Amino acid sequence: MGSLEKETIVRVIASDQNWIEGNAVQQLEQTSKLKGVTRAVGMPDLHAGKGCPIGAAFLSRGWMYPALVGNDIGCGMGLWRTELKAKKLKLEKWAAKLQLEDAWEGDAADWLACYDLPGNLCETSLGTIGGGNHFAELQAVEKIHDADTCSALGIEKRWLYFLAHSGSRGLGHEILRDHVGRFGKAGLLDGSVEATAYIARHDQAMGWAIANRDLIAHRFLSALGSDGHKIFDLAHNTVTPRTINGGRQWLHRKGAAPSDQGALVIPGSRGTYSYLVQPKESQVTDQLENALSLAHGAGRKWVRSEAKGRLSAKFRPDDFFKTDLGGLVICENKALIYEEAPQAYKDIDIVIQDMVDADLIRVLAVLRPVLNYKIRRR
């Protein structure tokens, strides 16, 4: 007693239905012990990362931790309404027109200038999706639960929607590498020159990631002779300042979507439904129980290195090019096709239900992936 430090609050938002590996919870607890951390919250998609778990949010006072954000600073999801009609699916024809690995033919410097970013900032990667769990996807509206809110957002059954999941590519990677090279996993003292310098680069990577998702949408949709209207763009790998009980804290999100920035899509795997959800207003002011954050997806069930071994005896790569929901998958990479198989992910329905039960969200609409683009071999 007599200490100003209060006990760190560690919480995992998950029901008994939701399997969460012990290692991920251990990582959450370990991370919560970092100096200054006041709250560590595991989302229902919590899974193990390297040191820091993915699907988690951390609040800290006095110290800020770039390593908790990871290398893909600004990674997030954007949703666009397209001009493609849901009843006129031309999946094979569209698929043949898509190639997003090559550098964009347009003027990247001009594009970056629109976001007040230097023209030579990682410009050759601008407009490319990247690897891992990143994707570009066309989605149909399967079911609308809240017609008024959906209507206000521009969500209608007649249109297809475009979902981009990508980040800051080599830029964020370089920023983390520079930080780790100088400070390792150590935090930076709030207000220090080093912290301020990191945040400046972090914010630039955030802007770059938004510019990147915008360009991905532009490239993808213009290849299909369409255009898009952006509905939202939200990052799930970030560190941002918050005023909490009159004091400043740093909110680190590592694979955690914001619950304080309006409606968002929480996607399942390429073979399952995605959910358009509205964060409940109450939880924004309600004692930060969820660290102002939500699950950013279904969460991995198997680590990448396990996926092929578990699936290759039963499935050929070709078996994955059409999903159980009738969606077309473009993934011309043998490792990735297994790593991103729906079987490698947890049940998105349980992840969503856990957040509904925790009174964090309500479901506005259910979306169905019809065309999932990962990588096209050149």
Added chain:
DNA sequence: ATGTCC
């Protein structure tokens, strides 16, 4: 996650 690591 990464114009990937030698």
